[in-house]
Amino acid sequence: MTRRWMVLGFALMALWRPMAASQPSPAPALEFPDEHGVPTSLASFQGHVVLVDVWASWCAPCKVAFAHYNAFFKEYHARGLEVLAVNVDARRADADRFLATRPHEIKVLFDPKGIAPKRLGLKGMPTSYLVDRAGNIRERHEGFTEDDVVTYRRQIEALLAELP
Amino acid sequence: MAASRTTRIAPLLGAALLTSVLLKSHGAVAQQQDPSLNIQFHGFTDSRSVTVLSPAADLDQDFTDRTSLRMRFGLDAVSAASDSCIRCHPQGANNQRKYVNASVIRKYGDTSLSMGGEFSQESFYQATTGLTSVSRTFNKANTTVAGGYSFSWNRPNLHPSDFNESQIAQNTFVALTQTLTRWTTAQVDYEFSGVTGYQSNPFLRANVDGLLIVGVVPEKRLRRSVTLRVRQALPGNTYLDADYRRYKDDWDLTANTYSLGLSHNFPQWLFSGTFRRHQQTGAYFYAPSYTGSPTYFTADFRLFPFTSNLYTARAVYVPNGQLFGILPTGAGLTFQYEFYDATTGFQAATFSTGFKVPLKRR
Amino acid sequence: MRRLTIALALGLGVVSVAGCATVEPWQRDRLANPAMQFDPDGGFAAFRAHWQEAREGASGGAGLQGGGCGCK
Numbered sequence: 001m002t003r004r005w006m007v008l009g010f011a012l013m014a015l016w017r018p019m020a021a022s023q024p025s026p027a028p029a030l031e032f033p034d035e036h037g038v039p040t041s042l043a044s045f046q047g048h049v050v051l052v053d054v055w056a057s058w059c060a061p062c063k064v065a066f067a068h069y070n071a072f073f074k075e076y077h078a079r080g081l082e083v084l085a086v087n088v089d090a091r092r093a094d095a096d097r098f099l100a101t102r103p104h105e106i107k108v109l110f111d112p113k114g115i116a117p118k119r120l121g122l123k124g125m126p127t128s129y130l131v132d133r134a135g136n137i138r139e140r141h142e143g144f145t146e147d148d149v150v151t152y153r154r155q156i157e158a159l160l161a162e163l164p
Numbered sequence: 165m166a167a168s169r170t171t172r173i174a175p176l177l178g179a180a181l182l183t184s185v186l187l188k189s190h191g192a193v194a195q196q197q198d199p200s201l202n203i204q205f206h207g208f209t210d211s212r213s214v215t216v217l218s219p220a221a222d223l224d225q226d227f228t229d230r231t232s233l234r235m236r237f238g239l240d241a242v243s244a245a246s247d248s249c250i251r252c253h254p255q256g257a258n259n260q261r262k263y264v265n266a267s268v269i270r271k272y273g274d275t276s277l278s279m280g281g282e283f284s285q286e287s288f289y290q291a292t293t294g295l296t297s298v299s300r301t302f303n304k305a306n307t308t309v310a311g312g313y314s315f316s317w318n319r320p321n322l323h324p325s326d327f328n329e330s331q332i333a334q335n336t337f338v339a340l341t342q343t344l345t346r347w348t349t350a351q352v353d354y355e356f357s358g359v360t361g362y363q364s365n366p367f368l369r370a371n372v373d374g375l376l377i378v379g380v381v382p383e384k385r386l387r388r389s390v391t392l393r394v395r396q397a398l399p400g401n402t403y404l405d406a407d408y409r410r411y412k413d414d415w416d417l418t419a420n421t422y423s424l425g426l427s428h429n430f431p432q433w434l435f436s437g438t439f440r441r442h443q444q445t446g447a448y449f450y451a452p453s454y455t456g457s458p459t460y461f462t463a464d465f466r467l468f469p470f471t472s473n474l475y476t477a478r479a480v481y482v483p484n485g486q487l488f489g490i491l492p493t494g495a496g497l498t499f500q501y502e503f504y505d506a507t508t509g510f511q512a513a514t515f516s517t518g519f520k521v522p523l524k525r526r
Numbered sequence: 527m528r529r530l531t532i533a534l535a536l537g538l539g540v541v542s543v544a545g546c547a548t549v550e551p552w553q554r555d556r557l558a559n560p561a562m563q564f565d566p567d568g569g570f571a572a573f574r575a576h577w578q579e580a581r582e583g584a585s586g587g588a589g590l591q592g593g594g595c596g597c598k
Contacts, residue, residue: 058558060198060494061525088552097431101484117552123304125551145229145525206573216577222569236569240576306549341564343549347556351564389584395562403561411584419584427561434561444584466583480560480567500570504581512581516570 024136027052027129028119032086032109035099040084040109043135048082049159050131054117056089057098062126065144066102069128072156073106079160080133084109086116130155133164199226199525204518210504211511217241226526230272234280236265242286261286267295275300278312288321306343312336322366329362347397352390359385368463371453379462381449387413401429405438417467419444425476432483440474465508472506487519494522 030052031041042050053069055062066085073083083106089095090112099108116122120129123142130139139155141148202222209215220238227233242259267280275298282293297312316333335357343349361383369376389411396404404426411419425438446469449460482496497519504512549557560566579585 054552056552056555058555060522063494064525090553090555094555097484114550114552117550122551125554143229145226147229147526202567202569204569204573206570208573208577210581218573220569220573236572304548304551306547343547343554343557345547346549346553349557349562393564395564397556397559397562403559405561409584413584417583419582421584429559429561436561442582442584444582447583464583466581468583472582478570498567498570502574510581512577514573514577516573518567518569520567 024132024138027131027135027137030084030086030109030116030119032111032116034110035108040107042084042131045082045084046135047133047164048080049076049133049156051081051083051128051156052116052120052131053083053085053126053128054120054122055085055087055126057087057094058089059125061144063098064146065126065128066104068144068149068152070102070104070106072152076156076160077105081156081160083107086111088112088114088117130159132159132162198224199232199523200224201521201523202518204498204516206514206516208512208514210513211509214242225523229526230270232269234265234267234269234278236263238263240286259287261289274302288323289319291316291318293317308341309339310341311338318361320362320366331359331361331363333357333359349395351393353393355387355389355391357387359387364462365464368465370461370463372458372461373455377461379464381447381460381462381464381467382415385413385415387411403427403429411444415467416448417445423474432481434480434482436476436478436480438474438476438478440476441471442474443471445469465510468508470506470508470510472504472510474502474504476500476502491519491521496520 027042027050029041029043031039031043034040042052051069051072053062053065055066057063069083069085073081085104085106085108087095087108087110089110092110092112095108095110111117117127120127120137126144128141128144129137132138138159141152200222201224204220204222206218206220207216208218218238218240220236223233223235225233225235240259240261240263242261261284263282263284265280265282267278269276269278271277277296277298279296281295282291284291293314293316295312295314297310299308299310301308314333314335316335318331318333320329320331321327322329335355337353337355339351339353341349341351363383363385364379364381366378368379370379389409391407391409393407394405396406398404405424407421407423409419409421411417411421419442421440421442423438423440425436427434427436447462447467449458450462450467450469451458454461478498478500480496480498482494484493486493487495487497498517500514500516502512502514502516504510504514556562565571575585
């Protein structure tokens with residue numbers, strides 16, 4: 001009987017989907033120009049909860065996620081959420097073409113050299129990171145599906161509730 | 165003809181390679197398939213007076229973040245007055261083929277397993293197929309190894325008699341896809357299949373000593389092919405695709421098939437043109453006519469030597485916003501025209517159109 | 527068969543010798559274009575494979591499909 005539970009346990013572990021970062025770790029230094037060319041750094045948002053999204057115009061799930069992140073911003077910004085959408089398109093014109101058809105309030109930063117994904121250890125597109133008020137990465141999401149929205153809300157609200 | 169030692173070893177090597185790479189563990193990488201609904205309409209007409217109108221639907225739907233379903237169903241409405249029918253049906257003869265194909269795909273980290281089947285039914289033919297495949301990506305999704313197997317039980321009817329024949333077809337493949345640079349990707353594929361059972365054509369009659377007799381071909385056929393494909397991104401939103409396939413079977417039919425295509429991206433359009441050239445020898449028992457008492461003889465034009473050219477033009481339209489104002493962003497339309505021309509005098513043309521609607525990811 | 531084996535070895539060689547490059551996930555902009563896919567629209571490719579199998583002797587796959595009045 002015990003062996004059966006062990007086998008079941010191992011099987012479940014093998015199927016478990018990696019979603020959250022295992023340990024909080026300090027977010028790397030990230031500073032890139034925004035849509036107006038103004039250098040914007042992640043560190044300047046210390047004290048806020050920051051959703052850092054690495055995206056590109058050629059990545060289909062990134063484009064789906066963009067609208068949801070904009071909605072999170074509108075809903076939670078007053079309570080301290082900031083969203084930084086770091087675009088890694090090699091050609092700025094590709095990103096601009098997408099943004100022109102997507103009215104947004106979130107901050108879009110441009111990183112054509114791919115510095116942010118290297119420093120964040122990104123393994124797939126898209127990946128988003130939730131950084132707490134102290135500047136530590138607490139959650140990581142690889143990929144995006146509609147079912148993730150509920151999890152995002154729960155995690156954002158938990159981080160916003162933490163005292164700075 | 166007996167398979168040589170090399171042909172026995174090659175599929176074993178392929179299976180060993182596939183097994184070894186699939187067992188290697190690696191960190192998970194975000195893998196996203198695109199759930200979508202595709203509706204298509206195909207039209208085909210050829211110089212044998214065959215016309216086919218074929219609506220088809222493909223559904224690719226996520227059920228969970230790791231399980232998805234693929235279904236394809238369609239109809240071939242065949243309106244024909246070809247030389248093989250006209251003997252008994254001077255006004256021509258209509259036929260209809262219905263088919264359904266379904267697969268379940270399950271992801272386990274970097275590995276994807278698919279199992280499914282297909283069933284097709286038409287007036288004088290029925291085919292039932294079971295298929296399974298597995299693929300795994302590694303090296304940050306720069307390398308993909310895949311393999312698969314299918315088993316098919318086919319039942320041709322010897323019209324106008326009520327007698328049904330039987331045929332078993334098994335197919336296996338191994339494929340390796342490798343990203344070579346940021347602009348180049350290549351794929352090499354090896355396929356091996358064996359067909360046993362009735363493979364003659366009950367409608368086509370060969371000339372044997374001046375008499376027209378229904379052809380007789382061997383009841384076993386082993387087929388192998390190797391395909392190499394390259395996709396190259398060129399400057400200025402242009403893309404090149406090049407494929408080569410080498411085919412050989414134990415009926416001594418060999419073929420070389422080359423294709424070269426060029427695509428160009430405009431803001432909401434993708435235009436492509438492809439040229440394909442196919443050269444095949446005839447089966448060893450092929451002859452324009454026969455004398456005496458040949459063991460095998462055939463009038464099946466697929467077993468004749470010939471060269472053919474296929475010209476394809478294609479346009480894909482994906483607007484920035486909603487298609488037709490109602491379909492979700494990302495929906496697109498495709499138009500395709502093809503013209504086929506063979507040295508046997510055979511010609512064919514197809515026109516296809518379809519639209520694709522993205523569905524929600526889970 | 528010898529030519530087939532050589533073609534396979536050559537193909538694997540080309541792919542493996544140059545295959546040590548690792549393209550990072552965020553560098554796949556050109557690779558993500560539909561024109562770079564091997565089968566960008568499976569339904570169209572399936573229809574082509576279907577009529578080619580009925581008209582050419584060298585198609586691979588799960589045996590012969592279709593027949594009917596010899597008209598396909």
